[in-house]
Amino acid sequence: MAYTVSKLTDYSAEALEKAAAGCVRACADEAAAVRNDAELKAFRDRWLGRKSGVLTQINDLWLKGAPKDAKREAGILVNELKARIQELVDGAQVSGSGDDADEQRVDISLPGVRRPIGAEHPVIKTTNEMVRVFQKLGYSVADGPVVETDYYNFEALNFPPNHPARDTQDTLFIAGQQSKPQRERLLLRTHTSPVQIRTMETMRPPIRIVIPGTVHRNDPPDASHSPMFHQIEGLAVDTNITFGDLKGTLDHAMKEFFGSSVKTSFRPSFFPFTEPSAEMFVSCFICGGSGKRGNDPCRPCKQTGWIEILGCGMVDPNVFEFVKDNAYDPKRVSGFAFGMGADRIALLKYGVDDLQLFFNGDVRFLGQFA
Numbered sequence: 001m002a003y004t005v006s007k008l009t010d011y012s013a014e015a016l017e018k019a020a021a022g023c024v025r026a027c028a029d030e031a032a033a034v035r036n037d038a039e040l041k042a043f044r045d046r047w048l049g050r051k052s053g054v055l056t057q058i059n060d061l062w063l064k065g066a067p068k069d070a071k072r073e074a075g076i077l078v079n080e081l082k083a084r085i086q087e088l089v090d091g092a093q094v095s096g097s098g099d100d101a102d103e104q105r106v107d108i109s110l111p112g113v114r115r116p117i118g119a120e121h122p123v124i125k126t127t128n129e130m131v132r133v134f135q136k137l138g139y140s141v142a143d144g145p146v147v148e149t150d151y152y153n154f155e156a157l158n159f160p161p162n163h164p165a166r167d168t169q170d171t172l173f174i175a176g177q178q179s180k181p182q183r184e185r186l187l188l189r190t191h192t193s194p195v196q197i198r199t200m201e202t203m204r205p206p207i208r209i210v211i212p213g214t215v216h217r218n219d220p221p222d223a224s225h226s227p228m229f230h231q232i233e234g235l236a237v238d239t240n241i242t243f244g245d246l247k248g249t250l251d252h253a254m255k256e257f258f259g260s261s262v263k264t265s266f267r268p269s270f271f272p273f274t275e276p277s278a279e280m281f282v283s284c285f286i287c288g289g290s291g292k293r294g295n296d297p298c299r300p301c302k303q304t305g306w307i308e309i310l311g312c313g314m315v316d317p318n319v320f321e322f323v324k325d326n327a328y329d330p331k332r333v334s335g336f337a338f339g340m341g342a343d344r345i346a347l348l349k350y351g352v353d354d355l356q357l358f359f360n361g362d363v364r365f366l367g368q369f370a
């Protein structure tokens with residue numbers, strides 16, 4: 001028989017408990033018996049219906065009818081009861097009863113549930129393509145922590161403590177590190193170069209590695225900056241590695257990546273961990289190096305016909321000194337390193353004019369790269 005709310009005459013704690021328990025039991029039984037959506041709705045209305053649902057009746061019959069001195073107790077109990085009933089109603093589900101009548105309601109001609117297929121993010125896609133170019137040259141992939149120590153991010157890369165070159169990196173430091181010795185203090189790595197040291201500590205020469213990863217700098221977000229961005233680093237160490245190897249490797253890699261018609265150009269630069277250092281430009285793959293698109297100026301290369309792609313150089317002997325114990329004797333080995341911004345390359349490659357579009361997670365934008 002369906003549960004009905006009866007008037008309470010006995011307001012002793014015992015009687016109240018009993019009435020409440022009976023009510024909860026009835027509700028749970030009814031919840032378990034729900035077999036289809038129509039019954040679920042009827043069940044819900046019967047218990048929660050505003051006008052004459054069971055809870056409303058309980059309010060009227062148990063609470064309003066309570067003698068003065070029992071009002072408080074009854075109020076607390078009814079509140080608990082309401083919460084419990086609400087839970088039961090919310091938790092009620094159409095049970096697969098195996099009933100033939102129910103099964104026939106499944107319309108197998110309806111289209112199935114379509115799950116949207118995920119795709120690589122354009123920056124990750126660009127990174128993977130670039131990594132692949134180096135893998136084909138025999139490089140393997142290495143990685144390291146994003147929260148790094150001062151030692152790996154700076155000191156072992158030949159940025160001495162307090163050296164002004166550190167200022168170029170706009171570092172985000174982890175708070176509360178002042179009590180530690182400087183080299184142990186934590187920060188968000190500002191470049192992927194610390195992984196050069198970490199890898200040389202564990203792998204003896206010869207090595208050839210590419211290091212994709214996120215880095216952080218204290219740059220406010222705008223169309224071309226982001227406090228988090230992506231780099232792809234490379235390191236090759238062996239005996240007799242020369243600047244010619246660096247140029248040949250990178251020229252080949254750029255032709256693989258951007259197309260065989262691009263040219264490369266190296267201009268002197270400075271990084272504490274490479275000597276000599278250079279910036280490498282590729283001929284603008286948008287205007288073909290002319291600086292013009294029809295009669296209009298080419299914006300990506302600022303009409304110069306060249307686009308800066310990466311920083312590079314020969315590993316500074318001072319860097320090898322930090323990993324000398326693992327067979328990196330600067331008198332015996334030499335190497336080159338390079339680092340590029342994956343986000344910038346993706347912007348250029350896809351002709352996107354605002355870096356923020358890569359990071360604010362709008363699927364309408366990201367879906368275009370699937």
Ligand code: PHE
Nearest residue numbers: 191193271311312337338339
């Ligand atoms: N780490 C440098 C940067 O973030 C790039 C670089 C890497 C330069 C390797 C030379 C060699 O600016």
